[in-house]
Amino acid sequence: MLEVKNLKTKYVTRLREDVFAVDGVSLKIEEGKSLGVAGESGCGKSTLALSLMGYYFAPLHYISGDIIVDGNNISGMKPDDVRRKVLGTEIAYIPQAAMNALNPTQKIIRFIEDVIHVHDPKMSKKDIYDLAKERFAILGLPEEVLQKHAVELSGGMKQRTVIAISTILSPKVLIADEPSSALDVTSQKMVIKMMRDLMDKGFIRSMIFITHELPLLYNVTDDIMVMYAGQIVERGTAKEMVFDPLHPYTKGLMGSIIVPEEGVRENKLIAIPGTPPNLKHPPKGCRFADRCKYATPTCMSMEVPNLEVPSKENDGYNREYRCLMSVRKIREVYENE
Numbered sequence: 332m333l334e335v336k337n338l339k340t341k342y343v344t345r346l347r348e349d350v351f352a353v354d355g356v357s358l359k360i361e362e363g364k365s366l367g368v369a370g371e372s373g374c375g376k377s378t379l380a381l382s383l384m385g386y387y388f389a390p391l392h393y394i395s396g397d398i399i400v401d402g403n404n405i406s407g408m409k410p411d412d413v414r415r416k417v418l419g420t421e422i423a424y425i426p427q428a429a430m431n432a433l434n435p436t437q438k439i440i441r442f443i444e445d446v447i448h449v450h451d452p453k454m455s456k457k458d459i460y461d462l463a464k465e466r467f468a469i470l471g472l473p474e475e476v477l478q479k480h481a482v483e484l485s486g487g488m489k490q491r492t493v494i495a496i497s498t499i500l501s502p503k504v505l506i507a508d509e510p511s512s513a514l515d516v517t518s519q520k521m522v523i524k525m526m527r528d529l530m531d532k533g534f535i536r537s538m539i540f541i542t543h544e545l546p547l548l549y550n551v552t553d554d555i556m557v558m559y560a561g562q563i564v565e566r567g568t569a570k571e572m573v574f575d576p577l578h579p580y581t582k583g584l585m586g587s588i589i590v591p592e593e594g595v596r597e598n599k600l601i602a603i604p605g606t607p608p609n610l611k612h613p614p615k616g617c618r619f620a621d622r623c624k625y626a627t628p629t630c631m632s633m634e635v636p637n638l639e640v641p642s643k644e645n646d647g648y649n650r651e652y653r654c655l656m657s658v659r660k661i662r663e664v665y666e667n668e
């Protein structure tokens with residue numbers, strides 16, 4: 332459904348400095364599958380989400396790589412073509428804090444009309460209303476919401492409404508950036524349930540869920556990918572990533588959350604010392620080396636490739652990790668801690 336090959340994008344600052352925020356990311360999501368993306372603030376998650384849409388405007392710039400949605404390569408398309416032919420139908424994107432960006436003086440149904448009219452300017456208001464009413468009913472949202480203004484909705488309802496608006500055209504891929512953060516626990520659960528419903532009912536065909544909290548993704552997405560300093564450092568099934576992480580950074584992330592998800596509550600809170608590298612001048616060797624207690628001098632100097640190893644949990648599936656230690660060595664050092 333979505334395949335990304337060696338995607339590189341950067342910001343160019345006002346002082347003309349390059350910030351390499353997405354630096355050689357490759358990933359694949361099959362139809363009907365979901366991928367969680369986790370990592371600390373500043374590791375490039377939001378930039379990856381923006382870059383995946385193929386919609387670039389300053390200061391973000393495309394450098395190289397391919398983004399293939401359902402067989403069509405959208406990288407290199409003109410922004411106007413991306414807006415008309417990709418956004419909303421091929422890929423829908425829900426940015427961070429999207430619910431706060433809704434114009435408070437506009438009725439919800441007007442937003443839906445705007446989204447639909449970009450792709451189908453002739454669709455009548457009555458047909459749009461009927462489509463929205465049916466979709467809202469299936470997703471458990473009250474019909475009255477369509478006639479309300481954003482300002483009249485609670486935070487949780489506003490976020491679910493934003494998700495319903497963004498997916499009204501049944502996109503192939505939904506990318507949601509921190510869709511449940513800033514909400515209370517009950518609203519978080521409703522948002523997560525709604526995203527699962529969208530998949531189960533076929534309104535979206537694959538999903539990318541971005542969060543800084545890795546354990547939140549357990550039970551939510553099929554696979555999890557961890558980013559660090561603009562690169563993927565590990566990818567595996569949700570279960571493997573949470574209970575059998577390979578990369579020392581993934582392991583650190585598992586211990587660094589304040590309120591672990593149910594089922595992974597036994598984690599102790601351990602901060603990862605140090606800070607990520609400056610993405611204007613990323614280090615040559617392993618980008619995590621100066622924060623990694625297992626690092627050797629080779630880690631500092633040698634570029635680390637992404638390695639594939641067979642998954643223990645899933646036959647025929649390969650998990651990936653970016654570390655110079657072998658899987659056997661990793662398990663050995665973790666067991667001896």
Ligand SMILES: Nc1ncnc2c1ncn2[C@@H]1O[C@H](COP(=O)(O)OP(=O)(O)OP(=O)(O)O)[C@@H](O)[C@H]1O
Nearest residue numbers: 342350352371372373374375376377378390543610
């Ligand atoms: N407009 C910008 N101009 C220059 N650099 C930027 C810009 N936006 C982000 N960056 C830099 O790009 C890198 C990646 O940022 P990004 O926002 O993608 O990270 P993130 O993982 O999504 O963080 P968060 O969880 O806080 O949203 C960081 O080093 C950040 O400082």
